[in-house]
Amino acid sequence: MTEELVIETKGLKKTFVSKIKGKKKEVEAVKGVDLAVKKGKIFGFLGPNGAGKSTTQKMLSTLLPPTGGEAKVAGFDLQKEQSQIRKNIGYVSQAGGTDSGATGYENLILQAQLYGIDDKTAKKQAEELVKRFQMDSFADRPASTYSGGQKRRLDVALGMTHRPQLLLLDEPTIGLDPQSRVYMWEEIKKLKADGVSIFLTTHYMEEADNLCDTIAIIDDGTIIIKGTPMELKNSIGADVIVLGFSDEDIARKSEKLLLDRFHPEKIAMEETFVRLHIKDGDRAIPEVLRLLDANNLKAQNITLSKPSLDDVFLKYTGRSLREDNK
Amino acid sequence: MKLLRGIQLMFIRNMRQTLRSPIFVFVSLFQPLLYLFLFMPLLNGLGGVPGLPAGKTVQIFIPGLLVMMALFGSAFVGFNLIDDIRSGVIERFLVTPVNRSAILLGRVLRDAVVLLTQCVLITLVAIPLGLSVNIGGFLLSLVLYAMVSITMASMSYSFALIYRIEDPLAPTLNTITLPLSLLSGIMLPLALAPLWLQDLAKVNPFSYAVNASRALFAGNFQSIDIIEGFVIIFLLMSVVFWWSLNSLRKLEE
Numbered sequence: 001m002t003e004e005l006v007i008e009t010k011g012l013k014k015t016f017v018s019k020i021k022g023k024k025k026e027v028e029a030v031k032g033v034d035l036a037v038k039k040g041k042i043f044g045f046l047g048p049n050g051a052g053k054s055t056t057q058k059m060l061s062t063l064l065p066p067t068g069g070e071a072k073v074a075g076f077d078l079q080k081e082q083s084q085i086r087k088n089i090g091y092v093s094q095a096g097g098t099d100s101g102a103t104g105y106e107n108l109i110l111q112a113q114l115y116g117i118d119d120k121t122a123k124k125q126a127e128e129l130v131k132r133f134q135m136d137s138f139a140d141r142p143a144s145t146y147s148g149g150q151k152r153r154l155d156v157a158l159g160m161t162h163r164p165q166l167l168l169l170d171e172p173t174i175g176l177d178p179q180s181r182v183y184m185w186e187e188i189k190k191l192k193a194d195g196v197s198i199f200l201t202t203h204y205m206e207e208a209d210n211l212c213d214t215i216a217i218i219d220d221g222t223i224i225i226k227g228t229p230m231e232l233k234n235s236i237g238a239d240v241i242v243l244g245f246s247d248e249d250i251a252r253k254s255e256k257l258l259l260d261r262f263h264p265e266k267i268a269m270e271e272t273f274v275r276l277h278i279k280d281g282d283r284a285i286p287e288v289l290r291l292l293d294a295n296n297l298k299a300q301n302i303t304l305s306k307p308s309l310d311d312v313f314l315k316y317t318g319r320s321l322r323e324d325n326k
Numbered sequence: 327m328k329l330l331r332g333i334q335l336m337f338i339r340n341m342r343q344t345l346r347s348p349i350f351v352f353v354s355l356f357q358p359l360l361y362l363f364l365f366m367p368l369l370n371g372l373g374g375v376p377g378l379p380a381g382k383t384v385q386i387f388i389p390g391l392l393v394m395m396a397l398f399g400s401a402f403v404g405f406n407l408i409d410d411i412r413s414g415v416i417e418r419f420l421v422t423p424v425n426r427s428a429i430l431l432g433r434v435l436r437d438a439v440v441l442l443t444q445c446v447l448i449t450l451v452a453i454p455l456g457l458s459v460n461i462g463g464f465l466l467s468l469v470l471y472a473m474v475s476i477t478m479a480s481m482s483y484s485f486a487l488i489y490r491i492e493d494p495l496a497p498t499l500n501t502i503t504l505p506l507s508l509l510s511g512i513m514l515p516l517a518l519a520p521l522w523l524q525d526l527a528k529v530n531p532f533s534y535a536v537n538a539s540r541a542l543f544a545g546n547f548q549s550i551d552i553i554e555g556f557v558i559i560f561l562l563m564s565v566v567f568w569w570s571l572n573s574l575r576k577l578e579e
Binding site (some may be wrong): 016058061062063064083086087089090091093094095096097098099100101102106110111113114115116155158 | 331332335339342343346410412413414415417418419420421422423424578579
């Protein structure tokens with residue numbers, strides 16, 4: 001069975017024209033992006049500020065007309081069927097979109113009405129959403145009194161009001177405290193479990209690692225690499241297994257044994273430690289231990305370190321993502 | 327999504343915001359009241375100068391004052407739109423199927439309703455001061471003020487959508503609104519002005535609104551001023567509203 005795509009773009013492009021001192025200046029914010037987002041999955045769009053993440057997302061949500069390229073969103077043509085797309089997607093911008101002058105309920109009811117839902121159903125649906133996102137304790141207060149985490153919950157609930165099949169989230173956890181961030185991650189996973197496809201932008205590597213089935217890294221308007229978090233991490237090199245032994249002799253014997261058995265990219269001994277550079281380190285560990293056991297070589301301790309998405313970003317863009325955002 | 331339903335929803339949303347702090351509807355009445363009590367008596371003293379028949383000051387001044395309220399009262403509504411842009415509310419509305427023009431029409435209609443409430447209150451206050459009101463004329467004049475209000479509100483929203491920050495908004499709006507009101511013969515009749523100033527006033531669309539407003543209050547329905555005022559303000563309103571709609575479309579660029 002071929003997997004259905006909920007977003008598919010070919011050469012999607014956005015060029016802004018700005019006039020500075022009467023001179024026209026073209027800025028290529030997005031330089032031809034190809035994306036394929038699978039139905040029912042969480043797709044993460046990673047990149048530093050100004051890389052073109054939000055611009056791409058605004059194009060996909062019909063807010064911004066593309067300068068070139070093609071795209072299908074939720075099965076509809078981005079250039080021709082915008083109103084169909086609007087009915088089928090939810091979009092939560094970085095700013096959120098909560099009307100702080102109104103209560104949570106009022107926000108939710110109006111949002112449903114704007115999608116053509118009648119007043120009675122809108123009210124019922126608002127109540128369901130309040131329960132679903134655990135907003136009972138504050139939904140009847142004006143949103144101006146909400147904490148960051150509460151406001152973000154309402155933002156996402158607003159995006160889900162009309163039960164879209166695709167939810168676009170622009171930096172869903174930016175500025176949230178760690179506890180609210182974890183809560184939001186759980187909510188996003190629950191949405192996925194309900195069958196909603198999610199396209200999120202983030203510049204938090206742990207977020208992408210934690211949530212996303214597939215990620216694409218964009219820098220300076222161009223996609224640099226895409227794949228599963230695991231693939232990307234594997235692409236930059238091996239994991240490192242460090243084994244500790246009681247003396248150098250055992251370590252030397254173990255090193256030779258491991259070298260013959262695994263043909264690792266690199267192996268090195270330092271005093272009583274052996275460092276084994278190997279792909280899929282987590283899978284190799286049981287085998288390493290069995291091999292050593294069978295030869296009566298006892299490891300005293302074992303640690304595994306894997307490359308992080310930060311390392312991935314550093315390798316492909318030549319700079320660290322975090323530095324960029326300070 | 328039907329246009330009318332969209333307008334209705336947006337109007338209710340904006341009206342609810344206004345009614346949540348109704349005090350401001352009354353605070354903005356303070357300025358016209360000051361004109362009524364601290365400025366109009368000065369005009370009484372002039373009596374009988376061209377354009378201001380003796381003993382009829384209130385009859386000339388109030389219809390002008392109401393146009394001025396429509397001018398100034400609606401000119402600064404752009405500030406609350408900037409809040410909505412910044413908090414992402416407008417973006418959220420734009421992603422829903424709601425008609426783009428409904429987003430702005432719901433706002434300008436709210437602004438017009440607030441303004442008309444104020445106009446009615448000021449008129450009621452002026453009746454004990456000797457103002458005589460032709461009911462038919464007054465109702466028609468309310469339509470005219472609503473159009474002036476929608477014109478100014480649309481302009482204010484356009485600048486808000488273009489700037490997206492508060493700082494340049496107030497100076498821009500002041501720079502436009504002040505000459506518009508000075509050149510419309512609201513404070514003193516333009517008949518007193520030198521010829522060049524009178525010519526300048528002729529290119530100010532709002533001076534026609536003031537003339538129409540005065541003719542309506544006088545119940546002078548044959549006056550060409552009424553038709554002129556309605557046609558000119560209607561055209562202006564259409565153009566400025568179209569401009570604001572265009573600015574909304576370009577918000578993301």
